[in-house]
Amino acid sequence: MVEVAMLAVGLLVLLLTLGVPLPWCFGGAIMVMYFVGDVIMKGNILWGVQQLGNPVLLAIPLFVLAGTIMSESGIAASLLRFVNAFVGHVRGGLGVVAAVSCAVIGAISGSGLTGIAAIGPLLIPEMEKRGYPRAYATALIANSSILGLLIPPSVTMIVYGWVTDTSILACFLSTLLPGLIIMTNFSVVNLWLARKFPLVLDDKPSLSELSSEVTKRGIHAFPAILMPVIILGGIYGGIMTPTEAAAVAVIYSVPVGFLIYKGLRWDNFLAAGKEASTAVGAIMLMILFSMILSQIFVMESIPQKLVSAIFEVTQNRTLLLIMIIVMLLLVGMVVNDVTAIILIAPLLLPLMTAIEVSPIQFAAIMGVTTAMGGVTPPYASILYLGARIGNVPVTSVIRPAMFLILTGYMPVVILTAFWPDLSLWLPRLFGYL
Amino acid sequence: MERIVQILLTGLICTVALGQFVQVITRYVFQTPVMGLEETMLYPMFWLYMLGAVNASRENSHIRANVLEIFLETERARIVLACLGEVLSLIIGLWLLTWVWDFMRYSWRVWRESPTLYIPVFYADVALLVAMVLMLAWSALHLMRHLRALAGGQAHG
Amino acid sequence: RDLKLSHVRPQDATIDVEVRAFAGAVAAATGDRVKIEVFPASALGDYTTVQERISVGAIDMAVQPAGTAADRRMQISSFPFLAENWEQARAVYGPGGAVREAMVELYAAQDITMLAAYPVYFGGIALNREAVTPGSTDPNGIKVRVPGIKSFQLTGEALGYIPAPIPFSEAFTAVQTGVVDGVIGSGAEGYYASFRDVTKTYIPANTHFEVWYMIISNESLSDMSEEDQATLRAQAEAFEATRWTVAEADQGVNEQKLAGLGATIVSLSDAELEAMAAKVRETVWPQILEDVGADWGQAILDAVAQ
Ligand code: NA
């Protein structure tokens, strides 16, 4: 049966390569299991539909909508200006602003797209005006945008917690430190690269100018800064569940966007609602069929069989971790983050348990690698969106993006895999372990 | 059409958000959670997912990994690939549709109810059938467009 | 023939051990013609889903609570304060019991055969804080998570708590962060399995009698030879008989396990328990009876009363 499962996954990848929409790719794999593997299909749609009914998943569309609204409404822009008040005048500071703003936005949005969608249109032209190469600016913001998936809340961690039955709050915390290190890496690499750019700098402001500017922008950004406080404070302070926090984020951002920042109007509000719903509809249908495939695997005990097959090759923990990371990076190249988690997490969790990697550390490993998949070609949705927003050819963004991936991400991927405390320290501190 | 879709989808997602929000307020502020609210949310939620998926088909914006497309040189080759993709989608989709139909008959026959308000679950389930049919219809439409483009290309030599 | 059996507790939990022993006995008695493969921890879906999948023949067997989605009358199985002690429980839910016989019929209508009842525990309330007047039914301002089952919501309210409906998947986190102060609808065994790290107080209020059923799809059953069917039924009967002899002690063991982790086990007097039962009978019973059909439900209650 493992062979049939391999065949099914093989067809899945083939269909993906041909550009067939994801839900049907999973459908094709299910067909293989049915016609070749002779599994029962009866009652499987029922099962998939009931999985979709889980309110935990509702957090996905809501966090996506909150992110879309914050980029349309000017909420994100005010956060950007606030961060910029601190370091905008430093040589290379604008690049640091990009990384830090994406992290701050990440504390509201659960998706990896919000950063680039929200601040790309503002910051890319500004950075180019100040002497940064346009392709580099685009690559930097697209890469930083992924922090939205690593700084809680995070759609991928919701899905991981859901499919593996792990505390979502602990999963959120597991990627926080890796995310902050990535942010720091990007800032440092940017400062180093910036030495060679012909940058135009503002005069260094005096301390009083600086503090008055920070205060002014801080007051303006206050309603926006309140958002992460409400969301994360609400979740970790025991006021609401993650799903409810996502709803509160939406409900809060609507009046703030309409009345305070005034970027939200009926037309772009309705467009944002449609965008979020459509993105989520596509994800949910994919989840429906991928859950069915994954349940077929469970009923045929494929995960356990896979573990014994792998253990026949090697039982060396280091080697296995390296193999898994390489595999996750390859998977991240061809599918998006949520898909990768639904497909891989249930398959590999038994293996992780066998080599004594905690489900929460595995959450961080999967979180960091699959998030990175958003910027690794050939399927690099976040990078492509960035190229579209930055109005630069994809081919010119890939080089600077790869450089940032190698310097910013890869070290953290390795750290996360081999240094458990990096992902476990915070969950332990908060008592989730 | 676009406007109707926008209002419908935004309306659904806001309904769901509002429902969750009310739940927090009644539980945390008023200390009297509304019973049965969470099960009524299932219905707009499910229609939101399904109609969102239909709209993704309409806009042809389903998640795909267009790996091969990058390597194709001519527009014609791209259209041929797109045709192949739609044909495969239709084959798989129609097969899945038979099972969805099977599920619909089950849902109709058993007529399950939500736990406390006893709202028939069929009203949520049926969204899946509607979505599958509409999505496949759009797939067929895209396929016809591609085929026409191919034929048109030939006519121009 | 290979049968897939689902249950709701983790691997190595009491039920898991008992079901595996049952599977071994069936395999031995049928000369390995009937092999049962156990899927613990709701790996095949929650019990509502599994029950529906069994009714269409997609999964063969399960040992789990009754799901009420397909037939609201199945709420009779978790009717609050129906039995007051283990002796009564056995008379109501054991072989020949009124509720048991009603459930057999309801399952049959869903193409499911009930092979055995599996008594689990008397329900109680678990809190992540100290109790407030645990013996009284006056409003105490404590928010407890209730499952989406009407009788539990009403019972929670009748006992003075504020019932908050939170999905099971979010329940643990909600108790941990303090979105709610506790949980109602399960018992010592259930709280130990799913909430042991957040349970500071356990109130054994005997809210309901938790009983699971060993069920099999009619399709899977009729696929077997007459002889194997008879063997399976006999083994299931033995499985149930053994369980009735250990269930009460098992409940005590689970309470002790909670206490061992530092939880306070509140002890309630008979008078306090009787007052709770009276309040629930008066306020909750009529509403649930209304829902399940007053005549049908009352007939069962009358049979129980005898
Ligand atoms: Na985030």
Ligand code: NA
């Ligand atoms: Na990728």
